[in-house]
Amino acid sequence: GSKLNEIKDYVNEHVKSKEKSDLFGIAEDKNLIFVSLESVQSFVIGNKVNGEEITPFLNDLTENSYYFENFYHQVAQGKTSDSEFLVGNSLYPLPGGAVFFVRGQNEYHAMPERLAEQGYSSAVFHANDKSFWNRNIMYDSMGYQKFFDETAYEITKENSVGWGLKDQSFFTQSMKYLEDLPQPFYSKFITLTNHHPYGLGEEDTSIEAFDSESETVNQYFQTVRYTDEAIQQFFKQLKQAGLYENSVIVLMGDHYGISEYEYDALGQYFGEEIDAYDDIQLQRVPFFIHIPGQEGKVMSKISGQIDVKPTLLHLLGVDTTHDIGFGTDLFTKQRKDFIAFRDGSFVSDKYVYTEETCYERGTGRILAEDTNSSNPSVCEPVKDQVQKELDYSDDIVYGDLFRFYDLNDKSE
Numbered sequence: 001g002s003k004l005n006e007i008k009d010y011v012n013e014h015v016k017s018k019e020k021s022d023l024f025g026i027a028e029d030k031n032l033i034f035v036s037l038e039s040v041q042s043f044v045i046g047n048k049v050n051g052e053e054i055t056p057f058l059n060d061l062t063e064n065s066y067y068f069e070n071f072y073h074q075v076a077q078g079k080t081s082d083s084e085f086l087v088g089n090s091l092y093p094l095p096g097g098a099v100f101f102v103r104g105q106n107e108y109h110a111m112p113e114r115l116a117e118q119g120y121s122s123a124v125f126h127a128n129d130k131s132f133w134n135r136n137i138m139y140d141s142m143g144y145q146k147f148f149d150e151t152a153y154e155i156t157k158e159n160s161v162g163w164g165l166k167d168q169s170f171f172t173q174s175m176k177y178l179e180d181l182p183q184p185f186y187s188k189f190i191t192l193t194n195h196h197p198y199g200l201g202e203e204d205t206s207i208e209a210f211d212s213e214s215e216t217v218n219q220y221f222q223t224v225r226y227t228d229e230a231i232q233q234f235f236k237q238l239k240q241a242g243l244y245e246n247s248v249i250v251l252m253g254d255h256y257g258i259s260e261y262e263y264d265a266l267g268q269y270f271g272e273e274i275d276a277y278d279d280i281q282l283q284r285v286p287f288f289i290h291i292p293g294q295e296g297k298v299m300s301k302i303s304g305q306i307d308v309k310p311t312l313l314h315l316l317g318v319d320t321t322h323d324i325g326f327g328t329d330l331f332t333k334q335r336k337d338f339i340a341f342r343d344g345s346f347v348s349d350k351y352v353y354t355e356e357t358c359y360e361r362g363t364g365r366i367l368a369e370d371t372n373s374s375n376p377s378v379c380e381p382v383k384d385q386v387q388k389e390l391d392y393s394d395d396i397v398y399g400d401l402f403r404f405y406d407l408n409d410k411s412e
């Protein structure tokens with residue numbers, strides 16, 4: 001339809017990079033192992049609590065991976081499922097409800113489908129009820145071939161806590177399934193232990209809690225450390241299974257773990273009050289691309305979950321010229337210079353816009369407020385483009401527009 005053509009023109013002009021990155025195809029035919037780190041935020045990386053490192057393994061990993069230090073989550077009400085949607089499709093989540101529920105049976109051109117065309121098998125590993133977030137339905141729509149849900153695991157009183165199976169047992173029990181997947185594979189692991197309210201038994205705690213009036217904040221550091229240890233163990237198991245060398249391992253925080261209701265206590269940890277500008281900066285989550293044998297680099301330019309699909313597909317050598325989405329390959333130089341949030345807030349290279357206030361990025365200095373009409377905001381042009389993109393994405397999702405778009409018909 002004409003709407004789709006309009007969107008395609010926009011994407012070609014404003015979103016897609018015109019050049020290929022030097023890393024295009026560098027991991028061709030390698031397995032892709034993607035790990036979603038439940039509720040892990042960037043502020044724990046390289047930081048300490050009570051004088052101890054919070055994430056020693058991930059800290060080391062920043063030295064031999066591509067580590068994106070200004071990478072933002074962009075989820076809305078669908079939380080983990082929204083992050084899966086963003087990563088899988090390079091489309092935005094919806095303004096209301098979880099897209100996994102609201103549009104679970106749309107036509108998508110998601111990562112697993114794009115990779116299946118290259119001979120990849122695909123599987124998701126997550127030890128929860130398969131219908132949680134409507135995953136069983138949506139995973140079919142997105143083309144995942146297998147879903148190892150909680151029924152694939154032996155779950156006992158001893159190996160579970162909080163939301164269910166502890167991550168360390170989750171990875172251990174997953175290995176036999178992973179080893180059986182036809183290679184090359186695209187596998188997605190969704191961790192669970194570092195989930196609100198962050199309760200962990202004595203036996204799994206290796207650092208002291210923080211000391212504030214918020215139990216949530218206090219314990220968060222301990223469960224994040226538990227996740228760090230689970231990832232360390234997983235890397236070991238991948239090596240033992242002979243899968244490490246031939247894989248690209250990607251780690252990503254799905255969304256924030258500490259909500260604004262806990263900002264008084266979190267402010268105590270930082271030693272300063274958290275304002276609206278800081279709140280946006282706190283939406284950064286870790287994003288690692290670890291390619292064994294490659295040195296890696298700390299990447300500082302702003303980036304977000306919307307960018308994951310084109311970035312990973314390009315590393316694996318998949319051409320995305322005809323894909324419609326709103327992210328850019330993070331290894332190209334020419335890139336869209338803003339990250340949009342679902343409520344219309346954004347971060348750009350120069351500005352942060354939230355709660356109708358335009359800030360200078362880096363300093364947090366207020367440049368303009370929407371209520372002050374005598375001072376038109378420098379954020380205005382980006383604000384409009386953000387809104388346009390969110391609307392286009394909604395057009396695609398609500399209209400199920402990919403029904404009318406054949407990716408392989410190059411005449412389009």
Ligand code: GP9
Nearest residue numbers: 078079080081128132190
């Ligand atoms: C549940 C897990 C957590 O299966 O993905 O979901 P969340 O509450 O973070 O969206």
Ligand code: MN
Nearest residue numbers: 038039080254
């Ligand atoms: Mn989550």
